[in-house]
Amino acid sequence: MTIEDIFKENPIIAAINSDKLLFEVVKSDVKVVFVLYGTILTLPSIVEKLKNSGKIAIVHTDLINGLSSKEVAVDYIASNTKADGIISTKTNLVKRAKELGLIAGVRSFVVDSMALSGAVSHLTSTKPDFLEIMPGLVYSVISELAKYNIPIVAGGLIKTRDEILSALNAGASAISSTSPQTWKM
Numbered sequence: 001m002t003i004e005d006i007f008k009e010n011p012i013i014a015a016i017n018s019d020k021l022l023f024e025v026v027k028s029d030v031k032v033v034f035v036l037y038g039t040i041l042t043l044p045s046i047v048e049k050l051k052n053s054g055k056i057a058i059v060h061t062d063l064i065n066g067l068s069s070k071e072v073a074v075d076y077i078a079s080n081t082k083a084d085g086i087i088s089t090k091t092n093l094v095k096r097a098k099e100l101g102l103i104a105g106v107r108s109f110v111v112d113s114m115a116l117s118g119a120v121s122h123l124t125s126t127k128p129d130f131l132e133i134m135p136g137l138v139y140s141v142i143s144e145l146a147k148y149n150i151p152i153v154a155g156g157l158i159k160t161r162d163e164i165l166s167a168l169n170a171g172a173s174a175i176s177s178t179s180p181q182t183w184k185m
Contacts, residue, residue, distance in 0.1 A: 007173035026053040040066035047081040058085040071096040107132040139170035146171025
């Protein structure tokens with residue numbers, strides 16, 4: 001099953017940044033989870049809890065304490081956790097994840113035209129499995145980036161059903177949110 005298929009079946013992604021949200025997400029119907037917290041010591045058990053509850057676990061390498069921006073960080077995740085993939089702002093980590101057969105996503109903060117150019121550069125140089133755009137309310141940017149035929153995840157500031165539908169209608173394949181209320185929509 002490709003990441004596009006996974007997002008079609010599961011357009012709401014839970015982004016968790018605490019043990020409280022971990023405990024909530026394992027009880028939820030959400031299938032895909034972005035792990036946005038932890039340390040190299042706690043990450044294996046966080047991922048194990050997600051995997052034991054049938055979730056697809058994608059680790060945000062930039063937010064895990066003790067990991068570096070070197071490729072060995074991805075090697076650590078592949079060797080010491082059961083994570084399905086990673087997400088990062090660092091192209092070298094995304095490339096390494098792809099080499100190791102992990103799902104590989106790029107997170108990009110699109111705040112101006114230079115950042116948009118950077119997002120396009122990330123797409124063409126790394127060919128990630130998906131691109132997460134932040135904030136997720138920039139529908140015209142989602143439409144523009146959807147032309148590159150890489151699944152787009154809209155993340156950040158999305159709270160309502162209308163915002164979810166607007167992001168999906170603009171071309172996003174999925175949205176990510178730290179809000180358990182959003183996971184239920």
